[in-house]
Amino acid sequence: MKRHLTERELIEYRFKLVSDSRIEKAAEHLGQCGQCRKHLEKLVRRFAALDLLREEITVSDDLLRQVVEQAGQPVQRRIIPFRKSAWLSAAAAVLVVGLLLLLADNLSERVTKKPEFAKEPTGIEGEIKFEKDTEITRAERLDKGVPAMKTFAMAPSKEEMRVGKALGGAAASGVAGGEVQEQPPFAPASAIELVTLPRRENVQLTIYNSADLTLVRERRNLTLKKGWNWLQFMWANTLIDPTSLTLEPLEQKDKVEIEQLVFPARLRELGRWLIRSEISGQVPFEITYFTSGLAWRAFYMGTLAKDEKTMRLEGYVRVDNGSGEDYENAQTRLLVGTVHILDQIAELAKRQYPYDRPRGPISDELGGGRQYEWMDRDAILLGDIAQLAGSGIAGLHPKEIKKEGLSEYFLYTIEGTETIPDKWGKRLLSFEANDITVKSLYKYDEERWGRNTIRFVAFTNDEKHNLGQTPIPNGDVKIYSRADDAGYLSYVGGTSIKYIPVNEEVELNLGPARLVTVEPKLMDFKTENYLFDSKGNVSGWDEVQTWQIETTNTRILPIEVEITRGFETAYWQIKFGEKDISYEKYDVTHARFKLNLSPRSKKTFAYTVRTYHGEREQSLRESMTKETAK
Amino acid sequence: MDNTDRSLIDAHCRGDRMAFAELVRRYGGSVLGYLVRMSGSREQADDLFQETFKRVHEKAYMFRGTQFKSWLFTIATRVAIDNLRRRRRRLVSLSQAVDCADGTCEQLNTVAVTDGSCEPSAEVAMAEQKEQVRRAIEMLPARQRAALVLAYYQQLSYREVAEMLGCSIGAVKTQMSRALRTLAQRLPDISGEVK
Numbered sequence: 085m086k087r088h089l090t091e092r093e094l095i096e097y098r099f100k101l102v103s104d105s106r107i108e109k110a111a112e113h114l115g116q117c118g119q120c121r122k123h124l125e126k127l128v129r130r131f132a133a134l135d136l137l138r139e140e141i142t143v144s145d146d147l148l149r150q151v152v153e154q155a156g157q158p159v160q161r162r163i164i165p166f167r168k169s170a171w172l173s174a175a176a177a178v179l180v181v182g183l184l185l186l187l188a189d190n191l192s193e194r195v196t197k198k199p200e201f202a203k204e205p206t207g208i209e210g211e212i213k214f215e216k217d218t219e220i221t222r223a224e225r226l227d228k229g230v231p232a233m234k235t236f237a238m239a240p241s242k243e244e245m246r247v248g249k250a251l252g253g254a255a256a257s258g259v260a261g262g263e264v265q266e267q268p269p270f271a272p273a274s275a276i277e278l279v280t281l282p283r284r285e286n287v288q289l290t291i292y293n294s295a296d297l298t299l300v301r302e303r304r305n306l307t308l309k310k311g312w313n314w315l316q317f318m319w320a321n322t323l324i325d326p327t328s329l330t331l332e333p334l335e336q337k338d339k340v341e342i343e344q345l346v347f348p349a350r351l352r353e354l355g356r357w358l359i360r361s362e363i364s365g366q367v368p369f370e371i372t373y374f375t376s377g378l379a380w381r382a383f384y385m386g387t388l389a390k391d392e393k394t395m396r397l398e399g400y401v402r403v404d405n406g407s408g409e410d411y412e413n414a415q416t417r418l419l420v421g422t423v424h425i426l427d428q429i430a431e432l433a434k435r436q437y438p439y440d441r442p443r444g445p446i447s448d449e450l451g452g453g454r455q456y457e458w459m460d461r462d463a464i465l466l467g468d469i470a471q472l473a474g475s476g477i478a479g480l481h482p483k484e485i486k487k488e489g490l491s492e493y494f495l496y497t498i499e500g501t502e503t504i505p506d507k508w509g510k511r512l513l514s515f516e517a518n519d520i521t522v523k524s525l526y527k528y529d530e531e532r533w534g535r536n537t538i539r540f541v542a543f544t545n546d547e548k549h550n551l552g553q554t555p556i557p558n559g560d561v562k563i564y565s566r567a568d569d570a571g572y573l574s575y576v577g578g579t580s581i582k583y584i585p586v587n588e589e590v591e592l593n594l595g596p597a598r599l600v601t602v603e604p605k606l607m608d609f610k611t612e613n614y615l616f617d618s619k620g621n622v623s624g625w626d627e628v629q630t631w632q633i634e635t636t637n638t639r640i641l642p643i644e645v646e647i648t649r650g651f652e653t654a655y656w657q658i659k660f661g662e663k664d665i666s667y668e669k670y671d672v673t674h675a676r677f678k679l680n681l682s683p684r685s686k687k688t689f690a691y692t693v694r695t696y697h698g699e700r701e702q703s704l705r706e707s708m709t710k711e712t713a714k
Numbered sequence: 715m716d717n718t719d720r721s722l723i724d725a726h727c728r729g730d731r732m733a734f735a736e737l738v739r740r741y742g743g744s745v746l747g748y749l750v751r752m753s754g755s756r757e758q759a760d761d762l763f764q765e766t767f768k769r770v771h772e773k774a775y776m777f778r779g780t781q782f783k784s785w786l787f788t789i790a791t792r793v794a795i796d797n798l799r800r801r802r803r804r805l806v807s808l809s810q811a812v813d814c815a816d817g818t819c820e821q822l823n824t825v826a827v828t829d830g831s832c833e834p835s836a837e838v839a840m841a842e843q844k845e846q847v848r849r850a851i852e853m854l855p856a857r858q859r860a861a862l863v864l865a866y867y868q869q870l871s872y873r874e875v876a877e878m879l880g881c882s883i884g885a886v887k888t889q890m891s892r893a894l895r896t897l898a899q900r901l902p903d904i905s906g907e908v909k
Contacts, residue, residue: 095894101887126903131894133901134866136844137851141750143742143763151742151764152735155771163757508764511757574844 089113089120094127154507262642283412286367289453289504290417290495291378291403293557298378298407300324308340315357317371322408333356339363378408378504380418381512382559384576384581385591387573388519388522388541390566392641395522397515399556401498404509413501416512420496420557423445431680487707496554517550524641525591529648537597537645539577544589556584563594599638600681601646607632607690615699624699637681647677655696655704665689719782726907727775738767741783744868745790749774751863752794754852762797766790787868791860798856845903850900858893861886 097110287302333340339362523542546552564573577594608630615624670676696704725733749759
């Protein structure tokens with residue numbers, strides 16, 4: 085090979101990306117050509133930089149534990165038989181179509197035979213006759229295949245079973261002669277035929293950061309039968325607060341009524357809604373409840389422009405789910421502010437009975453039913469879950485609705501939906517704002533930060549600064565700056581910010597600055613103007629200190645420096661040698677100087693402060709009064 | 715070792731949690747390293763790590779081969795590439811890769827200097843070089859990045875990489891060649907200069 089090797093050929097030779105024969109040829113050429121050898125060495129040196137990222141990365145115990153925990157559930161085998169064999173798919177399709185035709189035919193027959201539904205008041209509407217609850221032990225439940233996880237299930241009522249039997253099948257469900265039985269059944273006949281309902285259509289999470297509290301609103305399409313329907317809700321292994329459960333139909337509200345929610349005795353971690361339906365078919369429902377175990381936190385990344393006059397700010401939130409429940413495609417809303425809660429939700433979730441243990445003897449006061457005084461012990465937290473108050477159990481006191489502390493909050497809604505499985509965390513982009521005008525400021529205050537000059541970046545959360553759409557929740561912020569033309573970032577500093585309301589200015593403390601220094605030097609000190617009392621003791625004097633402040637800016641940008649000096653007394657006066665220096669009285673014992681320094685410059689100024697002590701304080705007061713009078 | 719992997723995965727399918735834990739312990743480090751280099755962020759890599767092993771857990775019964783490591787890295791690659799695509803869709807800034815929410819900046823080799831204009835110490839210069847390497851890798855297209863990380867950092871043969879990426883060895887070499895040519899333009903020299 086007479087010509088020189090190209091960079092591509094050298095790379096392919098170095099990493100053996102071509103055939104052996106071409107590698108041999110390249111090696112032969114390299115043996116003779118010094119220029120190509122140099123080129124190769126240069127490339128090898130450049131690729132050596134890749135080894136900088138070769139460090140060992142270890143899995144933290146925490147991560148390991150999380151991964152192993154998430155695998156705690158048994159492996160679910162999915163059978164997908166129709167994927168590869170076309171004939172199998174065709175056979176299955178024919179089978180399905182045949183079944184559908186058969187079903188449609190059967191249904192149409194049934195519809196024509198069914199008498200029209202007529203709701204006639206019987207005079208016993210709303211009155212409940214309590215019978216002995218059907219006891220379903222845990223063992224029975226397991227035998228009958230009731231799922232242990234939180235789920236919804238529907239069961240036919242006792243009445244349905246009886247009527248169904250009388251009519252010879254599943255055609256009747258809580259209906260007799262086409263009419264819904266007005267007397268609600270006390271409990272489902274049994275846990276047999278429990279049906280797991282369809283998945284959530286959608287779910288909305290509102291996570292309250294100040295408390296371990298999340299409001300979950302989910303929509304599910306439930307298939308109801310005409311008559312009485314039991315819907316069972318189980319919250320085992322989750323942190324759901326059962327006292328907050330509500331259910332509401334979103335359509336057919338005039339035909340579907342939620343009668344009551346019962347928490348059967350001796351059956352733990354489940355509740356049953358009794359639904360009266362005048363129709364058969366699918367009805368969308370909204371189910372609302374509180375859960376704990378979900379949390380979120382905000383953090384931000386600011387990138388200063390090269391001139392540090394503007395900043396790009398990106399806000400993120402990390403949502404962590406430890407609630408025991410997977411939330412798929414959830415619309416996530418984050419609430420900033422403080423809410424008052426009556427109980428810790430996690431505690432409520434762990435209770436053996438949702439409203440604590442039932443107490444007292446069975447009384448006949450409520451139509452021969454039980455004593456339900458325990459039902460109104462715990463109040464429900466929000467107005468939109470007031471459903472329980474009207475849950476249809478006649479004679480019960482309505483639930484108390486608490487709304488304390490809910491007035492000052494702000495709700496963030498994350499765009500789109502997110503899937504947040506249990507034990508998982510997810511980081512989401514919450515907002516981006518470009519070209520936020522910022523003010524860079526350096527502050528020096530020995531009493532607060534010692535001999536360090538502290539760097540600040542200030543901006544206002546308002547529309548003028550391309551923000552102001554919402555308050556900014558508290559969180560950690562990291563600030564970077566563009567270090568060069570290639571856009572590489574340099575870490576400048578980080579801090580925590582507190583909740584920033586709209587139109588409020590915030591100053592981010594980015595820590596000590598190395599390139600801006602302030603050095604005060606005491607140049608002179610004396611005491612004078614002594615006063616003596618009648619016994620010859622010193623009763624007053626002045627202290628006079630002369631300070632020289634040297635401020636250095638080694639940066640390539642102009643800066644503003646704010647220097648705060650304290651005098652430990654309210655009686656002080658300042659005089660300057662130069663005329664272009666001024667100060668403002670920051671408070672009774674402090675003065676503040678502001679300086680503007682051009683790039684790579686130094687500024688020195690001196691001031692003399694006279695402090696008055698003892699009876700000399702009076703003389704200062706008098707002179708100030710005179711000045712004010714003038 | 716492979717036989718043990720097979721027996722571990724079988725045990726996991728039977729519900730043995732210890733078996734799964736052993737698999738995670740055995741391959742966790744290399745998978746996490748791979749995901750950190752693919753995503754450019756430790757925190758994201760942690761999420762992807764969980765997602766990878768979640769899929770391993772869910773699909774364990776589908777594992778029929780003998781090379782568990784190849785299968786695992788195939789899953790990790792899919793997870794990582796999906797994530798890159800998602801990230802691109804969300805218009806997340808490149809700087810997002812540096813995630814300091816939990817104080818992991820140092821691990822991520824972020825240049826922690828007070829000001830860009832100062833004279834960097836050797837440590838800071840090293841951090842800067844690492845950052846440049848990370849950024850250079852981050853700019854590569856997903857498949858080129860995957861090929862590079864698997865072949866260079868995970869030290870897998872081109873044949874193994876091809877298996878994991880589901881393509882031919884020739885395609886892997888082409889991706890590698892393209893990636894290296896791009897990197898040759900972007901990587902810092904030993905002196906820290908960018909060509």
